[in-house]
Amino acid sequence: MSLEEYEQAGGYQALKKALREMEPADVIRTINEANLRGRGGAGFPAGLKWSSVPTGENAPLVRYVIADADEMEPGTFKDRMLLAGNPHQLLEGLLLAAYAIQATTAFIFLRWEYTQARAIIRNAIAEAKEAGYAGERVLGSDFSIEVRLHVSAGRYMCGEASAMLNALGGGRAVPRPRLPFATVSGLWGRPTVVNNVETLNNVPHIINRGGDWFKGLSRCKDGGTKIYGASGKVKNPGWWELPMGVTIREILEEYAGGMRDGVRFRGLLPGGASTDFLLEKHLDICMDFTSVQQAGSRLGTGNMIVLDDKTCPVGMVANLMMFFARESCGWCTPCREGLPWLANILSAIESGAGEPSDLEILEEHIQLLGMGNTFCALAPGAVEPLRGALKYFREDFDRHITEKRCPWS
């Protein structure tokens, strides 16, 4: 969508409204009222994040806001089309976030492989600047903001917000300690807010129409809409913007068109590689943060990966673990050492060389690599699908070990 088309559709009205009628605190309050939760996977309330940036006379003058356009969670492709399809909606959301925290520079941290989006966003930034929506004294106000595109050198770890700050700062993408929070001391030691692309795309509409309108869009207590997706052997893989809280069955059957002919549904990862398996019995739960968590998994990115009966679940988990082992940044020992072990054991089982005791080692590592034992959430995320696989597909693991081969090969 070009700048002209975006403006004709009501684009940049929210930015005008905020700059003319609203204080930064009003913008944050409106986002809080909307209960906008982060769409990148963790679901942290966006307004709460913004309000934790220090304000007042003694607060640092240089502040940053970053759009996380580093979409790399396996099975996730929602931001790709937002970035390439409507770059000005992202820019307007980013500019509103920048105004809310009174940032001086806004970055778009884009993954290298999104080359189509790279050209589109570079052009959109120039257009926005030309039209007075970004740069010095935005729309004649006292608010100035520099917008920059950062093309990442590429690594899954950059999706971890604190590691992203190190990458954007020119270093290795290793995580930082939880404290101090990035909103107090982030990029180059300055207050920094990182928001996912999809989260920011919601912001202009909330500012235009208010928090109640946004909440009314959903079918649950998490407000708004969500971009859901489905991939794997479904008839119509793709993505759809739907009310937050539609059921998995609705997405799978009505939008993804059900399973392809000749294969049957066995399970799915609801929101990327680091979410746990759900089964047929879970299909009627709602795809919102709370409901998916209650079913033992996580909403994650809301882009589901479907496992069919002609695909080996052990092979699938082995593939996932190989990914996580390769992407571990090596910063902390449990993750660096533990994930390759798990990947090797799973590959051995898959190829028919597994031992019964291997399953105990796998079980043990779900705890050892769980939350609290590692520096960041990569390894705890890696063992999430393993936990469900061992529980739900136990007999498939057993068959690999007793038959000494993969029953699917």
Add this chain to the structure above:
Amino acid sequence: MLPEHVKSEILSAVEKYEHPRHAALEVLLIAVEHLRWISDETLINLADLLGMSPEELDNRATFYNHLYRMPVGKHVILVCDSVTCWIMGFNGIRDYLCRRLEIEVGQTTSDDLFTLLPIQCLGACDKAPVMMIDGTLHTHLNPERIDEILSTYGWDPGSWKSR
């Protein structure tokens, strides 16, 4: 020594940052774009420009997917091996590419035309299986599509068939 046009592009990139070392990754990417890979000599030259030790810069250069510290071919094929592409037939795609190019994953063809590398999810799972060559995405892969795609990069399937 760095070619003049590369050096001037690097210097103007450095200017956008408060400290030269903050530009390390952007500078390394510029170098790869022009020189394909970062040799030890390039690394030392770049470190010098950024006011860093070569070891500090190598600490960055060895970490990222698109910074090559070994020579790569004229075209780099990044084939997605993440979960959806795996479900949709990655193993067959990988094996076919290896057979056609007569290399293993991680190697470069003898004519220096292609390097074949695995990559994590390319964010195109609705069009799996997929690969990327020099930044161009190729989707819905199958053997016939792969032959067609490789041909557009100067690969000659005839020479392979005649053997």
